[in-house]
Amino acid sequence: MWRYYLIAALIVLAVGSVLFANRLASNGWKLNAQTPGSPPPAHPGPNEGFVTTPEPNFSGQGGWVLSALPGCFEQLSSIEGPSLALTFHIPPARERILPGTSLRSGNCTILVRDHDVWIYRGGDRVRVPSEARLYGTKDGLTLVYDHAGRTQVRIYRRL
Numbered sequence: 001m002w003r004y005y006l007i008a009a010l011i012v013l014a015v016g017s018v019l020f021a022n023r024l025a026s027n028g029w030k031l032n033a034q035t036p037g038s039p040p041p042a043h044p045g046p047n048e049g050f051v052t053t054p055e056p057n058f059s060g061q062g063g064w065v066l067s068a069l070p071g072c073f074e075q076l077s078s079i080e081g082p083s084l085a086l087t088f089h090i091p092p093a094r095e096r097i098l099p100g101t102s103l104r105s106g107n108c109t110i111l112v113r114d115h116d117v118w119i120y121r122g123g124d125r126v127r128v129p130s131e132a133r134l135y136g137t138k139d140g141l142t143l144v145y146d147h148a149g150r151t152q153v154r155i156y157r158r159l
Helices: 002-027 083-089
Strands: 059-061 073-082 102-105 108-112 117-121 124-128 132-137 140-147 150-158
Touching: 073 083, 083 150
Parallel strands: 059 124
Antiparallel strands: 073 150, 102 108, 108 117, 117 124, 132 140, 140 150
């Protein structure tokens, strides 16, 4: 019986060692001691003395995209939950911004479409995917985003 325990222990030790070594190699961990003193100065890169390129344009999609544009919108509140539970948080249909409407907020342009909302800022392009609706209420812009039986209701102030 003890032979089986010994074989099982050796198998566990071998598999554990392989997995640990793989984890070290894949995460770039290095086992070395800290050296005293300051690090050597960094070597200048190949672009030393040249103008750096501008940041790439931003793109994305989700119910959060208006929050990613702080120069255009300020999020005042957010609630998410099952669609039926948030029925009373959705503004009345008469306050919905009609599809085809284009709005300006800060340096952003909002294009309201039938089932989604697009926001443009310079080269940035973000989208609230289907099913998204935008409402103009006394509190500001209310974004309602339905997905997978859940609803997000976010209220924004235009800047």
